[in-house]
Amino acid sequence: MNTASLLVFDALLMLTLVGLAWAALAGSDERLSVILFIAFGLVLAVAWARLLAPDVALAEAAIGAGLSGALLLSAVGSRPRGASRTRASSMQNHTEEGNTRVLQWTITLLCAALAGILAWALLHALDIGPTDMLPQAISANLATSGVSNPVTAVLLNFRAYDTLLELAVLLAAVLGIFALGPATPGYQPAGPVFDGLVRWLVPVLILTAGYLLWVGAHAPGGAFQAGAMLAAAGVVLRLSGRSSIGLPNGLTLRIVMAAGVGMFLLVGLTLLVLGRPFLGYPPAWAGTLILMIETAAMLSIAATLLLAFHGGRPKSHALAARTESANAATSNTCNEEQTP
Amino acid sequence: MINLLSAILVLAGVFFYLAGSIGLLRLPDLYSRLHALTKADNLGLGLLIAGLALHMQDVFIVLKLLLIWLAVLAASATSAHLIARQARRREAGS
Amino acid sequence: MYALFAFSAAGLMFTLLLGLLRVLRGPGTGDRMLATQLIGTAGVGILLLLSLLLDQPALLDVALVLALLAAVAAAAFTGQQREDHRD
Numbered sequence: 001m002n003t004a005s006l007l008v009f010d011a012l013l014m015l016t017l018v019g020l021a022w023a024a025l026a027g028s029d030e031r032l033s034v035i036l037f038i039a040f041g042l043v044l045a046v047a048w049a050r051l052l053a054p055d056v057a058l059a060e061a062a063i064g065a066g067l068s069g070a071l072l073l074s075a076v077g078s079r080p081r082g083a084s085r086t087r088a089s090s091m092q093n094h095t096e097e098g099n100t101r102v103l104q105w106t107i108t109l110l111c112a113a114l115a116g117i118l119a120w121a122l123l124h125a126l127d128i129g130p131t132d133m134l135p136q137a138i139s140a141n142l143a144t145s146g147v148s149n150p151v152t153a154v155l156l157n158f159r160a161y162d163t164l165l166e167l168a169v170l171l172a173a174v175l176g177i178f179a180l181g182p183a184t185p186g187y188q189p190a191g192p193v194f195d196g197l198v199r200w201l202v203p204v205l206i207l208t209a210g211y212l213l214w215v216g217a218h219a220p221g222g223a224f225q226a227g228a229m230l231a232a233a234g235v236v237l238r239l240s241g242r243s244s245i246g247l248p249n250g251l252t253l254r255i256v257m258a259a260g261v262g263m264f265l266l267v268g269l270t271l272l273v274l275g276r277p278f279l280g281y282p283p284a285w286a287g288t289l290i291l292m293i294e295t296a297a298m299l300s301i302a303a304t305l306l307l308a309f310h311g312g313r314p315k316s317h318a319l320a321a322r323t324e325s326a327n328a329a330t331s332n333t334c335n336e337e338q339t340p
Numbered sequence: 341m342i343n344l345l346s347a348i349l350v351l352a353g354v355f356f357y358l359a360g361s362i363g364l365l366r367l368p369d370l371y372s373r374l375h376a377l378t379k380a381d382n383l384g385l386g387l388l389i390a391g392l393a394l395h396m397q398d399v400f401i402v403l404k405l406l407l408i409w410l411a412v413l414a415a416s417a418t419s420a421h422l423i424a425r426q427a428r429r430r431e432a433g434s
Numbered sequence: 435m436y437a438l439f440a441f442s443a444a445g446l447m448f449t450l451l452l453g454l455l456r457v458l459r460g461p462g463t464g465d466r467m468l469a470t471q472l473i474g475t476a477g478v479g480i481l482l483l484l485s486l487l488l489d490q491p492a493l494l495d496v497a498l499v500l501a502l503l504a505a506v507a508a509a510a511f512t513g514q515q516r517e518d519h520r521d
Contacts, residue, residue, distance in 0.1 A: 016447065035467065043477070052488060054490055054492035057493065070510035073511040219492055236509070239506070
């Protein structure tokens with residue numbers, strides 16, 4: 001593999017990454033920063049791909065570039081224009097010059113010191129070469145893990161406890177989202193062009209989610225990426241102004257939210273009862289158990305991300321249908337007034 | 341022979357990408373830029389995919405490449421429509 | 435052949451940089467969203483080339499995911515939110 005010919009590509013990639021990061025943080029215009037942040041996510045996915053980490057590249061493309069982009073843009077797009085600029089200037093009027101100068105220099109020096117330590121650590125590590133036995137340990141045990149993708153084996157088998165706790169963190173995040181109150185009212189019904197795109201995009205997204213879930217056993221993929229695709233399907237439905245976006249109601253929603261953690265606990269405790277260690281799968285059953293856990297985790301992750309886009313507790317379907325007909329009546333009268 | 345054909349297609353694809361992005365930088369206003377972007381980029385990606393498909397062994401992978409091209413076509417056409425409509429709305433409102 | 439693909443990937447990366455210029459310069463947010471589309475399409479092209487260069491067929495899946503989610507950003511930005519009838 002001749003990596004010398006990729007030198008120009010690598011140099012341009014690094015230049016783009018650093019330049020994007022700088023530009024995204026340096027500006028005072030919020031909308032520009034959000035768009036630069038989305039672009040940064042896209043280029044970062046390419047960087048992960050270049051570093052031979054396709055699982056991370058998948059997650060970055062789905063969550064960092066797609067879902068975070070939608071979340072941030074919908075938040076910043078609804079603000080009235082010029083609000084950010086007036087706020088920045090009033091802040092400058094109120095702060096004292098001396099204090100902010102000292103604070104800025106302290107933060108700059110601390111960040112520079114951290115960067116220096118990281119650079120020294122990286123150069124030191126490159127000098128002495130790899131000393132940990134982790135890759136050998138993984139490949140030695142891969143045959144009994146039930147899957148052939150090493151990333152999935154680590155996430156769902158060797159370090160399953162960590163993944164259980166990550167899903168618990170996601171569940172806590174959803175409870176926090178619910179505490180925000182009712183969800184934002186949603187979007188106007190989409191025109192025919194976007195609606196036409198949505199009609200075939202959503203089934204394809206759902207199919208891709210199923211594909212990523214299944215292929216995660218032997219190739220890059222898995223529950224997180226599949227959950228992000230399902231959430232993207234729900235986001236697209238919401239952006240097109242539909243009232244029902246695929247989230248279940250009431251008790252079913254709560255079951256789906258808790259499904260990831262619940263399935264993990266169910267499998268782990270059953271294994272405990274049967275005399276094995278907690279989450280210690282018997283090798284003959286490992287593949288099936290991992291698939292069950294991943295399916296439940298995919299649904300939980302999708303529900304969490306979709307609820308984050310909602311911004312609060314979603315309305316029940318009946319209530320949503322009633323409000324949609326009321327909205328349609330009011331928007332019809334508004335359209336009649338505004339026709340040019 | 342396949343190598344030569346693939347090389348021509350890939351280079352043509354990159355050329356169209358560059359042409360589209362130069363149009364993006366040089367054209368005077370939003371609508372003409374939208375024109376340049378969607379046409380040149382989709383053609384560039386199509387030629388690139390045609391060139392790469394010649395190297396693939398499996399027919400299902402070629403179908404996946406075709407799906408990627410169709411998805412990009414539909415997505416960029418829809419995005420161009422949405423962006424242009426938003427710009428018209430802003431112009432009419434202000 | 436390999437060198438040609440590597441050179442093409444560098445060319446697409448350069449296209450991406452040109453799109454970035456438009457994001458930074460573009461007088462309106464429409465220009466910025468437009469340039470983001472270019473960055474996305476260039477990214478898809480780069481991923482396809484990388485999947486052959488680095489012998490990673492999984493990168494085709496990454497390109498597929500990027501292509502499918504490409505319209506979501508533009509839709510999120512231009513979507514008009516409903517009136518707030520909660521009370």
